[in-house]
Amino acid sequence: MSDLFKKELLFKILVVGDFGVGKTSIIKRYAEGTFSPKYKMTIGADFALKQLDWDSETRINIQLWDIAGHERFGYLTSVYYRYAVAAAIVFDLTRPDTFFAVAKWLADLRDKVSLPVGRPLPVIILANKGDVAANKVPPQIEEFCKKNHITSWYVTSAKENRNIDEAMNRVVVEVLENQRNNNLYNSDSVMLAEEMHTDKHNNGQLCCSR
Structure with a gap:
């Protein structure tokens, strides 16, 4: 762990949604600052790493897990x-069925994973491809979020880098709020970060073993 930071945390954040909605594009934009109109189809799952120097005492390492749309259920x-x-659920504004x-996807997440004390994961919704269909936001999205206790949703565009950082920062804020208010996953997060740091020095690459 770097001497510059008192805390170094590792947060695993899922990015899920149907095939072709732009999950990989969003992750690449956020983690690497790049965009390509063509990506290979994700098979099973993949992940990328984003490092945030959150404040003067905290470094956050985010594992963004790209779950293939074909893996649903x-x-x-x-x-x-x-x-x-935490998780982000992505849908494609140009394909109403993906909304x-x-x-x-939300039911699948809440059925299969929860925080240590049984609380549901923080979830945001990303209405992607806003660069071509920003006027096609489903009118029922606000009611859906309210009914399902989802605090935030964003119109995003990986191509134009619209609301990607803002959305992911919102996820991190919710994770940190859960950590402070409920003392959740604190030791695990620090331990995972230390394992990651060790793996980087020993192998020259990130090894996800958990």
């Missing part, structure tokens, strides 16, 4: 979801 999602502390799938 498959037995492997329980494995992929393990140790997650209706959000409810199924």
Whole structure:
């Protein structure tokens, strides 16, 4: 752990949604600052790392897990979801059917993963491809979020880098609020960060072993 920071945390954040909604594009934009109109189809799951110097005492390492859209409700999602502390559900504004799938993804998340004290994961919704269809936001999204206790949703565009940082920062804020208010996953998060730091020095790469 760096001497510059008193705390170094690792948060696993899931990015889920139907096939082709832009999950990989959002993750690449946030983690690497890049965008490509073409990405290979995600098979199973993949992840990227984003490091945030959150304040003068805290460094946060975020593992963004890209869950393939074809994995919905498959037995492997329980494995992929393990140790997650938050999630973003993505749908495509140009494909209305992907919004209706959000409810199924949310139910799958809440059925298979929760915080240590049984509280549900913090979840945000990303209405992606806002650069071409910002006027097609489903009118029922506000009611859906209220009914399902989702505090935030954003119109995003990975292509134009619209609301990506803002949305992910909101997720981190909710995770930290849970940590402060409920003393959740504190020791695990620090331990995971230390393991990651050790793996970087020993192997020259990140090894996710949990």
